[in-house]
Amino acid sequence: MGGRLLQDNHALDALLKVVAELSTQYPIVLVHGGGDQVDSWLATFGFSTQKIDGQRVSPKEQMPVITGALAGAVNSLMVSRAQLQGLKAVGLTLAAGKSLKFEVNTKLGAVGIAKANDGTLVNTLLQSGFVPVFSSIGQSDAGDLLNVNADLAAAAICQLVQGQLVLLTDVPGILDAEGKLISTLDGKGAQALVESGVIKGGMKVKLDAALETAAALRRSIVVAGWQQPNDLLKLMQQQAVGTCISE
Ligand SMILES: Nc1ncnc2c1ncn2[C@@H]1O[C@H](COP(=O)(O)OP(=O)(O)O)[C@@H](O)[C@H]1O
Ligand SMILES: CC(=O)N[C@@H](CCC(=O)OP(=O)(O)O)C(=O)O
Numbered sequence: 001m002g003g004r005l006l007q008d009n010h011a012l013d014a015l016l017k018v019v020a021e022l023s024t025q026y027p028i029v030l031v032h033g034g035g036d037q038v039d040s041w042l043a044t045f046g047f048s049t050q051k052i053d054g055q056r057v058s059p060k061e062q063m064p065v066i067t068g069a070l071a072g073a074v075n076s077l078m079v080s081r082a083q084l085q086g087l088k089a090v091g092l093t094l095a096a097g098k099s100l101k102f103e104v105n106t107k108l109g110a111v112g113i114a115k116a117n118d119g120t121l122v123n124t125l126l127q128s129g130f131v132p133v134f135s136s137i138g139q140s141d142a143g144d145l146l147n148v149n150a151d152l153a154a155a156a157i158c159q160l161v162q163g164q165l166v167l168l169t170d171v172p173g174i175l176d177a178e179g180k181l182i183s184t185l186d187g188k189g190a191q192a193l194v195e196s197g198v199i200k201g202g203m204k205v206k207l208d209a210a211l212e213t214a215a216a217l218r219r220s221i222v223v224a225g226w227q228q229p230n231d232l233l234k235l236m237q238q239q240a241v242g243t244c245i246s247e
């Protein structure tokens with residue numbers, strides 16, 4: 001879930017209500033962002049910030065603030081709103097139980113490249129009826145905190161549990177040059193849209209996360225909008241929603 005969702009309690013509650021309904025039939029893992037909240041916390045602490053290709057440059061000295069926003073305020077709020085809808089939500093970082101392992105993307109500072117590592121914790125929680133709620137904070141082998149883009153974090157968690165990845169954002173899916181929803185997209189089509197500048201910024205990162213996971217799990221990935229929570233129900237009934245991305 002893109003972090004912008006957390007600025008709209010009504011939309012967040014509506015989405016989590018649908019998630020609660022689905023969780024009676026399917027094990028569910030949530031991974032959330034919080035980019036806007038990080039922007040605002042960094043500004044409050046007097047830091048300037050920039051993104052390169054949709055990912056935040058994260059100097060080590062900013063990590064306490066970034067972690068405070070993502071793993072502290074945003075994650076706690078997400079757990080609290082999920083519990084209001086009856087979910088047995090458990091807040092976690094990506095490093096909990098060594099679920100993921102990380103390389104450092106030194107070009108961007110304390111930014112992690114996440115890979116699936118150990119599914120024991122997540123599977124144990126799921127088997128006991130809990131809903132893991134991950135913030136996108138990881139850690140390096142040296143013990144330093146790392147900032148991970150939430151879409152790439154969700155891709156790694158999805159590969160960990162061999163699940164079905166749904167990337168929920170503030171637009172109904174990937175839009176073409178005219179602003180119309182693209183219903184299906186493969187690697188070749190995606191490359192053309194990136195080269196022509198139609199897919200950029202945060203959406204390019206979602207596309208990378210989707211293509212990587214589609215290749216790893218050999219199944220298609222959906223990018224859809226959190227404004228339409230019923231899309232999740234439709235998706236589970238095998239109906240087409242958002243943009244369906246395949247290899
Ligand atoms: N082709 C595209 N289709 C839809 N959105 C796009 C496209 N290219 C860039 N974007 C931008 O990507 C944004 C979603 O990514 P991002 O801001 O990272 O959202 P989130 O916080 O939900 O992860 C959209 O709001 C839009 O501004
Ligand atoms: C490295 C990196 O870019 N980290 C992201 C993590 C949060 C995120 O991805 O939030 P959204 O899903 O709301 O964009 C950031 O600091 O903004």
